[in-house]
Amino acid sequence: xxxxxxxxxxxxxxxxxxxxxxxxxxxxxxxxxxxxxxxxxxxxxxxxxxxxxxxxxxxxxxxxxxxxxxxxxxxxxxxxxxxxxxxxxxxxxxxxxxxxxxxxxxxxxxxxxxxxxxxxxxxxxxxxxxxxxxxxxxxxxxxxxxxxxxxxxxxxxxxxxxxxxxxxxxxxxxxxxxxxxxxxxxxxxxxxxxxxxxxxxxxxxxxxxxxxxxxxxxxxxxxxxxxxxxxxxxxxxxxxxxxxxxxxxxxxxxxxxxxxxxxxxxxxxxxxxxxxxxxxxxxxxxxxxxxxxxxxxxxxxxxxxxxxxxxxxxxxxxxxxx
Numbered sequence: 207x208x209x210x211x212x213x214x215x216x217x218x219x220x221x222x223x224x225x226x227x228x229x230x231x232x233x234x235x236x237x238x239x240x241x242x243x244x245x246x247x248x249x250x251x252x253x254x255x256x257x258x259x260x261x262x263x264x265x266x267x268x269x270x271x272x273x274x275x276x277x278x279x280x281x282x283x284x285x286x287x288x289x290x291x292x293x294x295x296x297x298x299x300x301x302x303x304x305x306x307x308x309x310x311x312x313x314x315x316x317x318x319x320x321x322x323x324x325x326x327x328x329x330x331x332x333x334x335x336x337x338x339x340x341x342x343x344x345x346x347x348x349x350x351x352x353x354x355x356x357x358x359x360x361x362x363x364x365x366x367x368x369x370x371x372x373x374x375x376x377x378x379x380x381x382x383x384x385x386x387x388x389x390x391x392x393x394x395x396x397x398x399x400x401x402x403x404x405x406x407x408x409x410x411x412x413x414x415x416x417x418x419x420x421x422x423x424x425x426x427x428x429x430x431x432x433x434x435x436x437x438x439x440x441x442x443x444x445x446x447x448x449x450x451x452x453x454x455x456x457x458x459x460x461x462x463x464x465x466x467x468x469x470x471x472x473x474x475x476x477x478x479x480x481x482x483x484x485x486x487x488x489x490x491x492x493x494x495x496x497x498x499x500x501x502x503x504x505x506x507x508x509x510x511x512x513x514x515x516x517x518x519x520x521x522x523x524x525x526x527x528x
Contacts, residue, residue: 212253213241215274217299223277223358224351227326228292232274232301240271244306246337247330247429250274251304251476251484252287255294259476260287261484263329263405263429264306265359267336274303277358279326304476309483309500310429312337316401321347322392322414324406325356330429331405332359339370344397350377350387350406389417396421403427408434423503430499433479437461438495438518445519447471447528448490462514462524471528473514480516487512488527493520 214235221229234241244250249263266275280292295301312319312334319338321331328349338345347367351357360376367374378384387410396402402425404414411428418426441458445465454465463485466472475485480498488511496506498513505511514526 212302212304215241215301215303217295217297217301218273220295220297225353225355226280227277227356227358228280229275229277229358230291230295232276232303233272235300241274242305243271244268244274245308246312246333247310248306248308248333249310249330249482250276250306251482252276252291253302253304254287254290256286258286258290261476261482263310263333265329265332267340268333269336269340274306277326277329304484307483310403310405310427312403313401313424313427314341314343316343316399316425318397318400319343319345320392320396320400320402321345322350322387322389322402322404322406322410323347324350324387324404324410325352326358327405327407327410327429327431328358329405331403332362334403335363335366335372338372339366344372345370346373346375348375348377348387348392350379350410352380353378354381389413393417393421399425401425401427405429405431408432430481433481433497433516434499435497435516437478437480437516438497440518443519443521444523446491446523446525448525449528456518461516462518462526466514466528473528475515478515480513483513485513485515487514490525490527492524494518494524495520 215232218233219231223229246268249261252260262276264274278288278291281288323331363374377387379386439459441456443456445454450471456465473485473487476482483500494512495518497516
């Protein structure tokens with residue numbers, strides 16, 4: 207597996223979007239005038255200081271090729287990514303990024319889109335709203351944040367709702383009289399045939415999964431920003447690499463990716479949590495122990511691919527296309 211060639215971009219503008227949230231506009235380096243095309247819900251990997259790689263959703267209109275826009279929440283538990291972007295990145299800085307990839311696509315055949323966003327989970331929804339506007343598809347967005355000061359892009363969303371007839375419902379659960387979104391009520395009130403999308407903190411996504419359990423799976427979409435389950439590190443199995451002819455013994459405390467890095471045969475990787483999809487590898491034989499949040503249940507049952515950063519093996523041997 208060959209890693210895509212990284213791109214260099216310039217930080218054209220840095221903007222304050224909400225309490226703890228900065229926006230970054232990234233543009234191509236001259237003489238280039240366009241960046242690779244992307245679809246609503248896509249993200250890019252940012253290659254940061256000291257080998258850090260972090261994924262951020264593209265929030266601008268997918269029709270735009272002259273820029274990528276992202277927004278970053280300064281996480282109090284940051285492992286270095288959001289802190290670096292907030293404290294070290296400046297307008298005019300050069301930045302290395304990966305080409306866009308999409309694990310959270312908009313279903314453009316849906317008759318109605320219902321979006322549910324919590325906090326910084328609003329970012330992929332912005333591009334989806336823009337695409338729905340282009341397609342002329344009705345949309346409803348439920349946007350929850352702790353307070354109005356913590357909610358980014360509200361003015362933009364209100365303008366888009368007024369322009370297109372979309373419905374925007376704001377929910378500030380820590381303001382006086384505030385309460386958590388009633389996801390069960392939202393799902394029960396879905397328009398006929400509507401597709402529903404959710405991105406936000408883990409408790410919201412877990413509640414969303416429960417609320418949508420009775421819907422056809424093809425109408426339910428979600429994206430996690432953090433891992434739900436610990437990586438598979440029990441070890442005790444063998445991984446055969448079909449193309450390179452190597453055989454690896456996976457030891458306790460080790461992921462498959464750790465073992466691949468040790469022998470210099472690793473695929474491209476980024477988050478190491480099973481949420482970005484970068485390290486997907488084809489499985490030729492054996493049964494993976496899937497721990498990622500990228501593959502659907504049907505895709506996991508097929509057992510023909512896996513994320514080696516977090517998933518392990520249920521069989522004694524896995525044969526990978528590496």
